[in-house]
Every structure is written in C-alpha cells, then in structure tokens.
Amino acid sequence: MGKEREAPREVVRAACGKHGDDAVIDWCVAFLTGEISGEDAYGADLPKLVAITGNPNPGGWSAPVDPVNYYWIRVWAARVLLYVWRDDAVDALQVAARDPAWRVREHVARLTAQRELGQLVDALLPDLQHELPRVRATAARAVGAAGEAEHAEALQDLLEDPDLTVRVAAENALARLEKRLDRTFDRRT
Known part of the structure; x- marks a missing residue:
C-alpha cells in the first residue's frame, strides 16, 4: 500500500516550517496573479509548487504539462491561503476572483x-x-x-x-x- 497523502493543512504547515510563512504566501500570491506562469511553475519554480502541494509531481501529469491544467496551480495557491494568511494577499485574491x-x-x-x-x-x-x-x-x-x-x-x-x-x-x-x-x-x- 502506498503512502497516504498528507492533509492540505499539514502540507502548508510543513512548507511554512521549512520556508517561512512569508515565503509561502509570496509564492501563492505570485501563482495567483500570474507573476509565476504555469510554464515556470512546472519549470524553474517547481520546488515552490512541490512545497505548497506536498507532491513531487503536482497534478500527476507527464511532462510537458498541458497548459489547460495550469489553472490547478492557482487552485492550490488559493487553498494554501485557507491555512496561512497575510492581509496583503487580498490583492492577489482580487485578481483571482476574476x-x-x-x-x-x-x-x-x-x-x-x-x-x-x-x-x-x-x-x-x-x-x-x-x-x-x-x-x-x-x-x-x-x-x-x-x-x-x-x-x-x-x-x-x-x-x-x-x-x-x-x-x-x-x-x-x-x-x-x-x-x-x-x-x-x-x-x-
């Protein structure tokens, strides 16, 4: 039997413990606003995506990831903000609300x-x-x-x-x- 997935709260807690709350929130803001593109999220910035999802292959897709699935990055980033917060994240949510x-x-x-x-x-x-x-x-x-x-x-x-x-x-x-x-x-x- 494979390893059970950690609950999102625990993944976020681990990411914040390793990288700090501000860094994790900054990554999520960058994902939500498009500052980090989907291509970069599965490229140079993959370690950030792995940290907030707790999965070495977020989405389980083969490379290259189909751009149609890039929206999941923003879903995961928004989900993180349910567990760790900073008031200026609301600006990114204004973008994400559209x-x-x-x-x-x-x-x-x-x-x-x-x-x-x-x-x-x-x-x-x-x-x-x-x-x-x-x-x-x-x-x-x-x-x-x-x-x-x-x-x-x-x-x-x-x-x-x-x-x-x-x-x-x-x-x-x-x-x-x-x-x-x-x-x-x-x-x-």
Whole structure:
C-alpha cells in the first residue's frame, strides 16, 4: 500500500516550517496573479509548487504539462491561503476572483467567507448564477459572510434555485447576513 497523502493543512504547515510563512504566501500570491506562469511553475519554480502541494509531481501529469491544467496551480495557491494568511494577499485574491477557472473562484469565495473579506463580494456576485450548484452555493456562503445589505437581493433570488443545496446555502447566508448586520430581509416564496 502506498503512502497516504498528507492533509492540505499539514502540507502548508510543513512548507511554512521549512520556508517561512512569508515565503509561502509570496509564492501563492505570485501563482495567483500570474507573476509565476504555469510554464515556470512546472519549470524553474517547481520546488515552490512541490512545497505548497506536498507532491513531487503536482497534478500527476507527464511532462510537458498541458497548459489547460495550469489553472490547478492557482487552485492550490488559493487553498494554501485557507491555512496561512497575510492581509496583503487580498490583492492577489482580487485578481483571482476574476479567474476564468471556476475552481479558482470557488476557493476565493471560500476565503472570502472564512476571512470575511467584504472587498471581494462584488467580484463574486456573478458566480451566484454559475451553472454548477456547488459554485452558486459557495458564492452564496461568501456573500452571507462578508456582504452588505445591498447584496441581500442576490441571495433572495437563490431561495428559489432548482438545487436544494443552493437554496439551503442561500437561506443560511441570508440568516448570517441578518445577524451580522442586525436587520431582517424578506424571504421570497
């Protein structure tokens, strides 16, 4: 039986222990903003990618890596920020919130909810209409955690979503928004 993969939190902890929090965050910011390209991430900067993923062959792809898979680098970089943080990383998340890859934006939404990053909410609103329910639900949770009163209507629209998970996420997000803002919003039925 092969070695079990370490949990992301443990991988990040090990990378920070070896390289320092600031270095790891700097790498993630560079990956998220494109300062380190996908080609470089699988080339000269591969040790950085290996450190944040805990895998000697991140993605398990053969060389050369198909550029269609480069978005995974940004997903992994965003995931790292769930476990180690510095406030200036929000600037990279502003860039990543417009990423063409939904998995990257989904992680930005998770970070927005976790860290209550209100400055990212408007950039995430389009994902409330995404074709995948998991993306809509994650965006709704982010809006509930970090949004303002003007965002309530977007959540109210999701109360009639065809997917139950999205409806529940929208209801919970509205409740969280109400509690945070100390006010109530109508529930459409």
